[in-house]
Amino acid sequence: MNAKTGFSFPRPEQLEAIKTFYAGINGNDSFDPKAAQSSGVWSANIHCSRGQLLEKAGMAMVEMLGGSVDGVSADIRLLQTIAWPVSADVPGLIIMASTSKMEGGEAIITLYADLIAQNGTAGESDKEAFTAAIRAVCEKHVRDLAEYQAFLTGRGMLGTCAAECGMLYFFEESDAAFLDACINAALQAYRLILETAGSRAGGDKVLMAECRAKIKEWMVTQDYGVKVARQNGIPDDVMGIYGFPPGV
Secondary structure, eight states, X not given: OOOOOOOOSSXXXXXXXXXXXXXXXXOGGGBOOOEEEEETTEEEEEEXXXXXXXXXXXXXXXXXXXXXXXXXXXXXXXXXXXEEESSTTSOEEEEEEEEEEETTSOOEEEEEEEXXXXXXXXXXXXXXXXXXXXXXXXHHTTOOHHHHHHHHTTSOHHHHTBOOOSEEEXXXXXXXXXXXXXXXXXXXXXXXXXXXXXXGOXXXXXXXXXXXXXXXXXXXXXXXXXXXXXHTTOOHHHHHXXXXXXXX
């Protein structure tokens, strides 16, 4: 990667940990060739796994150094992963972690972790398992998960296809260890959810296609990250490699 922000979170090692996570699900041979792209103020390190359980699992570390947001100079480091199971009845996963620093301001960390309802409504048992894993981390670190979930609820994330059982909030650099633990908990909870996927093969493929189309439409029209990317010359195709739902 050419652009380097020097931010301590999210860590490059987390991208490798996520890649290892998907290798344990789809297999070591499930990855497309690594896509490393850069131009001007940005660079991206992208991986994508495709298998029998997860139709597409993309992950990327994107850095922007000396870019701009709405005309203000800004540096950003973004880690994002989105997983799309083959079965419509198995929820997808999204984790987005970023540090951004606007000119003259303090560094702000954002963490968003949630399930994706591919059939319009995520199962209650899946949502409960995901929430419980993150709640355990919050209790250990004496944090209030209700506050993080209240910020997520009702925001219409992912075109209203977000399960709203995870967390979305803004943090400080001193929170990095807590956020590392939240990311790890989200991944482990998702692994447990996927272990039941064998009994939920198939589902309503037409409904899934409709939900995926709605999610992509939200991404290209309302996702703040895509807006910032476009302002800095990052083409939609970059997010498409790792983020856009398959088959849309």
